Amino acid sequence: MLPRFWRKIKYRYDLVGSYCENCQSFFYPPRNLCPHCRRRSKIKEVPFNGKGKVLSYTVVHDAPEEYKDEKPYVIALIELENGVKVLSQLVCDPKEVEIGMEVKKAFRKYGEDGASGIIYYGTKFVPASHF
Amino acid sequence: MKVGIVSYGTYIPIYRIKVEEIARVWGESAEAIKSGLGIYQKSVPDVDEDTATISVEAAREAVYRANIDPKDIGAIYVGSESHPYAVKPTATIVGEALGVGNDFFSADLEFACKAGTAGMQMCIGFVKSGMIRYGLAIGADTSQSKPGDALEYSAAAGGAAFVIGKDPIAVIEETYSFTSDTPDFWRRELQPYPSHGGRFTGLPAYFRHVTSAARGLMEKTGLNAQDFDYAVFHQPNAKFPVRVAKMLGFTNEQIKPGLLVPYIGNTYSGSSILGLAAILDVAKPGDRILLVSFGSGAGSDAFSIIVTDTIENFERNPSVWDKIEKGVFIDYGMYLKHRGKIRM
Amino acid sequence: MHKVAIIGVGCSKFGEMWDSGFRDIVISAGVEALEDAGLEGKEIEAMFVGNMSGGRYLAQEHIAALIADYAGLAEFNIPSTRVEAADASGGLALRQAYMAVASGVHDIVIAAGAEKVTDVGNPMDIMISSIDKEWEGFVGATLPALYAIIAKLHMEKYGTKEEDLALVSVKNHKNGALNPKAQFRKEITIETALNSTYVAEPLKLFDCAPISDGAAVVVLASEEVARKYTDTPVYIEACSQASDYLAIQNRKDILTMNSVVVAAKQAYKQAKIETKDIDVAEVHDSFTIAEILAYEDLGFVKKGEGAKLIREGVTELHGDLPVNTSGGLKACGHAIGATGVRQAVEIVLQLRGDAGKRQVNAEKGLALNIGGTGATAIVTIFSR
Numbered sequence: 001m002l003p004r005f006w007r008k009i010k011y012r013y014d015l016v017g018s019y020c021e022n023c024q025s026f027f028y029p030p031r032n033l034c035p036h037c038r039r040r041s042k043i044k045e046v047p048f049n050g051k052g053k054v055l056s057y058t059v060v061h062d063a064p065e066e067y068k069d070e071k072p073y074v075i076a077l078i079e080l081e082n083g084v085k086v087l088s089q090l091v092c093d094p095k096e097v098e099i100g101m102e103v104k105k106a107f108r109k110y111g112e113d114g115a116s117g118i119i120y121y122g123t124k125f126v127p128a129s130h131f
Numbered sequence: 132m133k134v135g136i137v138s139y140g141t142y143i144p145i146y147r148i149k150v151e152e153i154a155r156v157w158g159e160s161a162e163a164i165k166s167g168l169g170i171y172q173k174s175v176p177d178v179d180e181d182t183a184t185i186s187v188e189a190a191r192e193a194v195y196r197a198n199i200d201p202k203d204i205g206a207i208y209v210g211s212e213s214h215p216y217a218v219k220p221t222a223t224i225v226g227e228a229l230g231v232g233n234d235f236f237s238a239d240l241e242f243a244c245k246a247g248t249a250g251m252q253m254c255i256g257f258v259k260s261g262m263i264r265y266g267l268a269i270g271a272d273t274s275q276s277k278p279g280d281a282l283e284y285s286a287a288a289g290g291a292a293f294v295i296g297k298d299p300i301a302v303i304e305e306t307y308s309f310t311s312d313t314p315d316f317w318r319r320e321l322q323p324y325p326s327h328g329g330r331f332t333g334l335p336a337y338f339r340h341v342t343s344a345a346r347g348l349m350e351k352t353g354l355n356a357q358d359f360d361y362a363v364f365h366q367p368n369a370k371f372p373v374r375v376a377k378m379l380g381f382t383n384e385q386i387k388p389g390l391l392v393p394y395i396g397n398t399y400s401g402s403s404i405l406g407l408a409a410i411l412d413v414a415k416p417g418d419r420i421l422l423v424s425f426g427s428g429a430g431s432d433a434f435s436i437i438v439t440d441t442i443e444n445f446e447r448n449p450s451v452w453d454k455i456e457k458g459v460f461i462d463y464g465m466y467l468k469h470r471g472k473i474r475m
Numbered sequence: 476m477h478k479v480a481i482i483g484v485g486c487s488k489f490g491e492m493w494d495s496g497f498r499d500i501v502i503s504a505g506v507e508a509l510e511d512a513g514l515e516g517k518e519i520e521a522m523f524v525g526n527m528s529g530g531r532y533l534a535q536e537h538i539a540a541l542i543a544d545y546a547g548l549a550e551f552n553i554p555s556t557r558v559e560a561a562d563a564s565g566g567l568a569l570r571q572a573y574m575a576v577a578s579g580v581h582d583i584v585i586a587a588g589a590e591k592v593t594d595v596g597n598p599m600d601i602m603i604s605s606i607d608k609e610w611e612g613f614v615g616a617t618l619p620a621l622y623a624i625i626a627k628l629h630m631e632k633y634g635t636k637e638e639d640l641a642l643v644s645v646k647n648h649k650n651g652a653l654n655p656k657a658q659f660r661k662e663i664t665i666e667t668a669l670n671s672t673y674v675a676e677p678l679k680l681f682d683c684a685p686i687s688d689g690a691a692v693v694v695l696a697s698e699e700v701a702r703k704y705t706d707t708p709v710y711i712e713a714c715s716q717a718s719d720y721l722a723i724q725n726r727k728d729i730l731t732m733n734s735v736v737v738a739a740k741q742a743y744k745q746a747k748i749e750t751k752d753i754d755v756a757e758v759h760d761s762f763t764i765a766e767i768l769a770y771e772d773l774g775f776v777k778k779g780e781g782a783k784l785i786r787e788g789v790t791e792l793h794g795d796l797p798v799n800t801s802g803g804l805k806a807c808g809h810a811i812g813a814t815g816v817r818q819a820v821e822i823v824l825q826l827r828g829d830a831g832k833r834q835v836n837a838e839k840g841l842a843l844n845i846g847g848t849g850a851t852a853i854v855t856i857f858s859r
Contacts, residue, residue, distance in 0.1 A: 008609070013187075013228040028724075029610045035720075047230065056631070056729070058623035059676040060615065064600050067615045069178050069468070075620045075675075077628075077724060085724040087624075089615050091177065093459075094676075099631055107187040107228055109179040110613065119215055121183060121224060122614070130145065131454045 001113060005120055012122035015048040015105055017084060026084045050105025051128065052080040059094040066111045078103055078125055089124045102128035134258045135299030135436065137199070137265060140192025141408045141451050142185045143289040143395055146175040147458035148466045150284055156463045157279050164284055169369025173287035173396025175461060175469050176273045180288070182211045183221045185271040185401075187228040189292035193267070194229055196446045197294045201229045204294070205263025206236040208253055210246025210270045210400045211290075212318070212325075214239050225269065236263065243316060244365055245426030246270060247291065247400040252306055252432060254295035265296040272399035277324040278472060285368055287396030291404040300442040301411060301420070305352045305435045309344035316427035327427075333371075336429045341365065341375045344431035345423050352435055356380035359435075360418040363389035363406035365425035367397050381421075388413055394455050407436075409451035414438045479576045480701035480708035481857075482583075482694050483512025484820040489689035489808030490658035497533055497591035498545045500690045504813075505546045505587065508692035513704050516547055519694075520581040522555040523571040525564030525588035526812040529557075531601045532592050542587060561605030562761065564588060565691065565815025566716070566844030566853030572695045573714045573855075582700045588816035589690035598686050602811070605847035607722035619683055619762065621848045623675035625729050626764035630677065632730065633779035635767060637677050641668035642785045643763040644681045644805055650792055651802020653833040658687050658808030682763040684803070689810025691817035709823045712746035712839075712856040715739070721850045730779075732849035735772035739843075739854045743774075746839075746856040750774040753796065753856075754837035755825050757818035759845035760803040769843055770798075773854070797835045800825060815844035815853060826859045 008029075010016055017028035021042035025034060028048065034041035057076035060067070067073065074090040074097050090097060091106060103125040110120040149172045154161035165171055176185070186209050194201055209221040222237040236257065240246040247270015254266025271290025276282035295303075315336035318325035328336075341364055349355055356362075362381045364372040369392050376386045389406030391398075398405055403424040410420055415438065422434040467473050485507030487500045495503070509516060522543055529538040543555035558567040565588030572586035592598040603612045606621060629635045645665050651657040668681035701708040717737040723729045743749060750773065758769035767781035775796060776784055784790050790798035801807045801821040804814060822840035824830040840857040 004609075009227055010230075013224070014230060016230075029722075056624045056628035058620045058627060058678075059673070060617060060620045060623075061672065061676070062599075062617070062619065062674040063615070064603060064612075064617060065597060070615070073615060075614070075616045075624065077624050077729065087611055087614060087616060087722065087724040091179070099627070107184050107191070108177075109181060109184060110615075119181075119183075120613075121187075121228075124179070124614070131143075131449045131457060 002118060013107065015050055015086070015123055016045055017048050018043050019046045026082045028084045028086050048080055048082060048084060052078040052086070052103055054090070054097065054099055054101045054103060055079050055085065056099060057090065057097050076125065091124050091126050096127060104128045132259060132297065133299065133302045134255055134295065134297055135302035136293050137296040137299050138193045138197030138294040139291060139408050139411060140189045140196060141291045141405055141454065142188035142192070143454045144174050144176040144180055144185070145457060145459050146177060146469065147172045147460050148175050148463065149460060152463050153283055168284060169393055170285055170396055171393050173285060174289055174398065175466055176288040178469050181215045181273050182213050182271045182290070183215050183224045185273065185288065185290040186221055186225050186269045186292065189271060189290045190225050190229055190267060190269055193292040193294050199265060199294070201231045204229070204231045204235060204265045204267050206254055206257050206266040207231065208238060208240055208250030208268050210240040210242065210250045211272050212241055212243055212246065212399055213272045213274055242430060243426035243428050244399045244402055245424040245430055245432055247404050248422070248424040248432040248434070251293055251295060255303055255306065258296055265294050268293045268295060270400035270404045272401055274397065274399040275324050280324070282327070285397040287398045289395060289398035289405055290401040291408045293404065298441065299439060300445045301436045301438045303434055303436050305348060306432060307344060307348040307351050308430060308432045309340050309347055310430035311340070313429035315429055332427065336427060337367065337371055337425055338375060338378070340429050340431040341423050341425050342378055344433040345379050345421065348433035348435060354435060358419060359385060359421045361388060361410045361414065362386050362421040363403055363410055364423045365403040366390065366392035366406060369393050391451070391455060405451060411438070412447050412450040412452070414442065416440045416442060476577045477579050478698040479573050479695055479711045480698055481711065481819065481823050482696045482701050482704045482708055483508045483514065484693050484823045485511060486656050486691040486817055486820045487689050488656050489687045489810055491593050492688040493593065495688070497589065500591060500688055501542050501587065501589045502545055504690040504692045508694050512694040514694060517551055518583050519548060519551070519553060519585055520583050521553055521575055522548070522585040522587065523568040524555065524557045525566070525568035525815055526557055527559060527561050527564050527590060528601055528604065531604070532590065532595055532598070542589065560851040561846035562809065562811045562814055563844045563846030563851040563853055564812035565817065566855070567815065569693065569816055569819055569855060570714045570716055570853055573711050576695050576697050583694065583696045585692060585694055586816055587690065587692045588813035590811040590813050591688050592686050592811065593688055602686055611722050617675065618847065619678050620675040621723055622762040622764055623678045624723070625768070626677050629730055629764060629767065635782040637669065638665065639767065639782035639785055640682050640763040641665050643760060643766045644668045646785065646791055647760060647799050647803040647805040650800050650833055651806025653831070654802050654807055657802040657806050658685060659802070659806045678762055678764070684761045684805045684809040687808035687810045689808055689813045689817065691813045691820050693816055693819050693823065707827045709826045710858050712858050713742040714853065714855040715741035715745065716851065716853045719850050723848055730768070732768060732772050732845070732852060734849050734852035735769065735843060735845065735854070738852045739773045742854040742856050748839060748856065752839050753841045754839050755800060755822065755835050756796065756798045756841040756843070757801060757803070757821050758798055758843040760799060760805050761809060761845070763805070765845065766798065766803070773841070773843060792833060792835060800830065800833045800835055818842040818844060819855065822857045826857055
């Protein structure tokens with residue numbers, strides 16, 4: 001997992017996605033090839049602003065082993081201001097979340113590779129009303 | 132050359148635990164602790180927060196408010212005594228998350244609760260020498276305390292980040308440090324919790340170093356307590372900074388805006404600089420601020436800071452006090468889970 | 476293109492089979508299928524095996540050769556191929572076998588599906604690898620969580636209720652009670668479903684199919700060869716497969732599984748039938764919401780009206796369009812790589828009139844097998 005995680009650090013630590021200059025589309029996670037333009041793709045990396053709204057969500061009660069500490073937690077499908085959809089954990093009281101809620105990015109721990117392994121950090125979201 | 136604080140950002144986790152709740156579990160008198168320490172509650176990090184996440188959030192706010200290109204940051208220093216890794220820097224995580232690039236000076240610092248101000252001094256030196264344009268100094272902690280120990284009432288989480296550079300919102304006109312080998316509080320290698328010398332941490336450690344650094348600075352600058360509009364001292368509890376202010380001739384009014392410890396506890400490396408941030412939130416151009424940190428072991432860094440006109444167009448919301456007031460209270464069981472103290 | 480018939484079917488019991496290993500389960504289904512077809516074994520020319528994750532469930536790869544070996548076919552040295560598309564692996568195996576016969580390359584081909592999941596402690600954690608591990612799984616999403624996000628939006632946009640989802644579960648348990656191979660052979664009440672604990676809101680325990688041990692085998696033959704073996708062949712009129720974005724965040728509309736829409740359209744066209752010609756269907760109810768979506772994406776109803784079919788009892792065993800007469804994944808069990816083949820077994824039994832107590836009157840049947848959250852879909856149309 002270590003090299004696999006490290007390779008994408010840039011895109012996990014912040015919302016760095018792809019933009020196709022040929023068709024003006026944004027993508028997250030980043031892509032090397034635009035699904036609309038393929039061979040004519042002109043992909044470049046762009047940081048996305050971390051604001052969006054909740055399109056849909058769930059509260060996870062039955063969590064995988066490595067996420068048991070955080071349950072119940074919210075996983076939301078979030079639409080960013082540039083129209084890109086991002087699936088992310090939304091850190092908040094599960095009673096607080098609703099469709100349409102404004103959210104913003106936050107830097108959090110995803111987990112760790114055991115007590116002596118590396119720590120995985122990345123982007124999650126929080127309600128925009130949180131500081 | 133006017134070098135100082137170009138921007139600042141802060142982060143305080145949203146969770147709080149009350150002194151009553153901790154005292155309930157350990158069979159102690161909450162009233163006695165509240166009157167003894169002057170602390171009512173403390174901040175608690177979420178299960179997915181640590182010094183790295185707090186550092187990144189504070190730094191992001193600072194960089195956003197500074198409205199600078201992160202690539203212009205030439206140095207990052209993170210001061211903490213709770214770095215997530217014993218070996219492997221926190222500063223690299225911050226650099227990567229901010230998109231600073233790869234050409235920057237960097238290291239993690241540790242000097243108990245004054246590692247954040249030590250980073251500020253290093254950045255001042257770098258900027259003054261012309262080696263970098265902006266330096267980022269962060270002090271952040273998710274401080275450890277043994278369950279049942281007196282420290283458990285105060286050991287809290289939070290941090291502040293300062294962008295140091297030219298054309299600042301507040302000029303750092305002078306800094307002075309007082310350092311000696313005084314082991315009042317420590318954590319040995321491989322030990323999960325720090326130990327302390329009890330009352331020894333008072334006079335020979337905190338009071339001696341804070342007063343000596345403050346007096347040294349005032350001597351160097353020819354200033355006295357009345358020349359400062361505000362003062363902020365390291366806040367291991369509410370008693371020490373109030374008492375040291377009095378010893379140095381400062382009034383309660385001068386320290387009040389920066390006295391955060393009753394409501395969030397001691398954020399260690401974040402403590403005095405979060406206080407400074409709270410003062411900058413309300414300061415006006417021309418105001419002079421005294422900042423004195425304290426790190427066990429022991430040392431104090433004193434700074435004389437003058438607020439400039441630039442602060443008037445600087446985004447200061449949400450304020451530190453806004454963040455302090457936005458708390459969600461948890462019970463002791465949840466606190467143990469958040470702090471990873473439940474043995475599985 | 477040759478017309479393809481199914482001349483024999485077999486299915487193991489589905490469930491937690493503590494006494495049986497992977498090989499035992501596969502063999503029990505295989506023996507039943509060969510017996511049903513009246514084959515000795517040496518007539519078999521090729522084999523395709525659907526298996527999602529032998530590597531992680533059993534630390535065993537090279538599954539296709541293993542199955543050919545333990546099926547007693549090692550001496551014949553036939554080509555045996557494993558195919559994988561998460562829980563659509565079985566459907567994939569069926570399609571590969573179908574194409575091998577339709578193309579004329581082979582006359583008699585086995586399509587098998589098998590999974591043994593209970594030899595590991597956390598079978599669900601392995602199932603998660605059917606979604607985008609890097610960008611869905613890594614952030615804490617689970618397979619139920621993604622279907623829950625779809626369900627939540629379906630409820631918000633179309634007024635589907637948790638009660639509607641529960642009705643799907645109640646119906647499938649009712650059917651499963653009549654299926655001797657099913658994992659859960661007990662009817663449940665709507666209260667039981669509604670009062671079960673949340674797995675990922677709004678999905679509860681009774682909205683989620685179990686993951687099970689199980690295997691299923693069908694024997695395919697060209698029409699000419701089939702006549703030699705059976706008087707009741709069931710024909711595969713079409714078997715279409717389609718894919719979609721792996722992660723739901725990349726889909727334009729998470730309430731439509733484009734893979735299903737496309738595969739169904741192609742299948743109807745090839746079979747020269749319309750939706751209304753379907754008499755019985757097995758659909759991939761890994762979650763109850765998936766059955767509702769299937770109603771819509773297969774064209775049984777318009778988008779957003781899926782819940783109407785379950786509310787009005789249309790898809791009940793004796794409704795106008797019985798769906799999941801086997802009990803579906805929910806009650807019959809979901810042996811991941813076996814499921815797509817197991818669905819074919821059920822449709823064949825229904826079309827031949829061999830479905831026992833759950834028999835419905837049907838001439839044309841459809842099976843929909845889905846991988847993960849719909850990045851792969853296989854729609855197969857069968858006729859008597």
